[in-house]
Amino acid sequence: MFRIFQEEKVITICMLTFFGVSVLTRMLLAILYQNMIRETENMATTNNKLLKKCKLKFANCYQLNNGVANIPVFVDKFLSRLSLGPLSFESLYHLSGQLMLLSVVFAGIGICKCIMEGRMLGEILPFYIASFLGLYLYFSLSTLLDVKGRRRNLKINLVDYLENHLSSRIGVTEADMEMLYGSGTYGPARSRRNAHAGKGKRTVELMPIGGRAQIVGNINLQERNRDKSDNVREIVSPDIDSVPENVPVTFTSAQEKELEQLLKEFLTL
Secondary structure: OOHHHHHOHHHHHHHHHHHHHHHHHHHHHHHHHHHHHHHHOOHHHOOOHHHHHHHHHHHHHHHHOOOOOOHHHHHHHHHHOOEEOOEEHHHHHHHHHHHHHHHHHHHHHHHHHHHHOOOOHHHHHHHHHHHHHHHHHHHHHHHHHOHHHHHHHHHHHHHHHHHHHHHHHHHHHHHHHHHHHOOOOOOHHHHHHHHHHHHOOOOOOOOOHHHHHHHHHHHHHHHHHHHHHHHHHHHHOOOOOOOOOOOOOOOOHHHHHHHHHHHHHHHOO
16 A cells, blocks of 8 residues: 555655654754753853853843843844754744645645546555644644743743843942952943954053153152252251351351242242
8 A cells, every 4th residue: 555655756755854854843943942941040150152142142231221121022032033054943943834834745746646647545545644644743743842832931031030130240240340440441331442442553552752751851850859959958957067066057148048049949849
């Protein structure tokens, strides 16, 4: 009875190929979602690239916009953009159903061809059996795998982590980093400054020209102050050995004027 499959090899191969790819695609999606659900139980140390990308994107949006108004919508947008190569997860899910329908279509093509060739019902019955068994297995596996339910559980876990754990820690972490490294050196302000600074040419200046001129001017000013203070010290405190005991120190009018001028210059610096 199943000799018809050997006689119609092309139709049989196409029918079985589409059926197998459809089932494998649905199983692959279920495995990917289940792996992500397991990783969401410990999001702080996850190694999943997609979940790391979700955390990084959420943290950036939270800092740039001072919070995320609707976290479930953010998670829905993230899940809708999940992809495996050029195809998104949603596209793979619908592609699995389309491939199953193509398998049934090729079974119908085989039945029509057998009827046109005048074959009996017993000879074309294997195509009916294969199509019904394929549909039964496909829908049974779809129910067991429950891809939509896994996606829903993944969304619940992500919303719970982002809303109840990560969002409450971002502000504390930013405050700690600003306390350690100073305000303005951590957060979105620093990121924007680095982005604008990165557009120009990066150079390293060991000592700016203005800084060198200022340093030289400070050195010259300190030397002048030192010289003036030495002069004042020499006038105010003459050599003790050259002054006899019990003899008052007297200054001439020229020395008093010079002393007064030096004191004014010294005090006005």
